[in-house]
Amino acid sequence: MTAVSSTTPPPRRGERYPLRNASEVEDRRLARLEALSDPITVAAFEALGVGPGWHCAELGAGRGSMVRWLAERVGGRGSVTAIDRDTTRLVDLAHKDNVELLEGDLCTMALPADAFDLVHSRSVLMHLECPNRVVEAAVAALRPGGRVFFEESDGGPAAAARHAPEPFTRVMLPMARRWTWARTLAGLLESLGLVDVGDDRREMRLMGDTPNARFWQLTLESVSRLAEEVGARGDQAGAGFERADLEAMSKLLDDPSFSVPFVARHRVTGRRPG
Numbered sequence: 279m280t281a282v283s284s285t286t287p288p289p290r291r292g293e294r295y296p297l298r299n300a301s302e303v304e305d306r307r308l309a310r311l312e313a314l315s316d317p318i319t320v321a322a323f324e325a326l327g328v329g330p331g332w333h334c335a336e337l338g339a340g341r342g343s344m345v346r347w348l349a350e351r352v353g354g355r356g357s358v359t360a361i362d363r364d365t366t367r368l369v370d371l372a373h374k375d376n377v378e379l380l381e382g383d384l385c386t387m388a389l390p391a392d393a394f395d396l397v398h399s400r401s402v403l404m405h406l407e408c409p410n411r412v413v414e415a416a417v418a419a420l421r422p423g424g425r426v427f428f429e430e431s432d433g434g435p436a437a438a439a440r441h442a443p444e445p446f447t448r449v450m451l452p453m454a455r456r457w458t459w460a461r462t463l464a465g466l467l468e469s470l471g472l473v474d475v476g477d478d479r480r481e482m483r484l485m486g487d488t489p490n491a492r493f494w495q496l497t498l499e500s501v502s503r504l505a506e507e508v509g510a511r512g513d514q515a516g517a518g519f520e521r522a523d524l525e526a527m528s529k530l531l532d533d534p535s536f537s538v539p540f541v542a543r544h545r546v547t548g549r550r551p552g
């Protein structure tokens with residue numbers, strides 16, 4: 279149980295992940311992400327055997343749906359440590375006896391050694407400047423027999439989107455080109471001494487007029503608002519986006535005939551021996 283108040287620094291130009299959970303559109307975007315992803319994550323937690331008494335860490339907890347699920351599942355003998363740079367949407371969890379909220383930058387904060395049965399992240403490490411450092415800290419934070427479970431995307435498949443409409447090549451392709459890290463994750467876990475390493479890789483298309491398209495429309499809206507806020511170009515992925523391109527891409531996502539290869543979702547697990 280922890281009391282925190284958000285002290286997240288404002289976004290700066292060129293920042294790799296400049297979106298802030300406190301904004302209203304970002305709250306809607308993360309709610310959409312949870313609705314799309316929670317059933318898959320929960321099924322994976324159940325397959326891993328997460329149960330009463332487990333001690334878990336949720337890296338980049340966002341709006342906290344998985345923190346809530348884990349806290350319920352592990353019960354009073356277990357615990358969930360929820361970490362995010364921006365805990366605005368997590369404050370209602372501060373009263374829970376088995377939840378600890380930590381606000382801070384994963385790239386600089388320390389994790390306790392030999393502390394967790396499970397360390398999980400979803401759509402977080404792929405956006406960091408320092409993903410390997412965080413993975414190393416997560417592995418060192420496992421108890422003997424503990425597991426990591428990382429769900430992160432790689433933008434490789436987008437390069438195969440030949441003859442894609444221009445808004446896609448101007449907006450989504452530059453974003454996808456930045457996401458090259460997840461393909462290295464399983465090898466990193468093996469090099470750190472984890473066993474039973476698995477990489478469930480699934481390619482996903484970006485298709486108009488789908489729930490996933492709505493999520494990306496909210497992402498584009500968030501990027502566009504951010505551009506206004508910082509008085510600069512929208513810059514989620516470090517590439518400049520013109521407002522007209524963001525709007526054209528958003529419109530394309532309404533088109534049910536739009537369909538291109540986009541990302542590979544990696545769900546990577548590994549276990550500390552012992």
Ligand SMILES: C[S@@+](CC[C@H](N)C(=O)[O-])C[C@H]1O[C@@H](n2cnc3c(N)ncnc32)[C@H](O)[C@@H]1O
Nearest residue numbers: 295338339340362363364382383384400401402
């Ligand atoms: C795309 S959201 C994913 C949220 C949540 N994991 C989910 O799947 O619903 C990325 C999250 O990572 C957090 N984040 C980004 N960079 C971070 C950093 N350097 N340190 C800690 N948290 C960070 C953001 O604040 C945000 O909550």
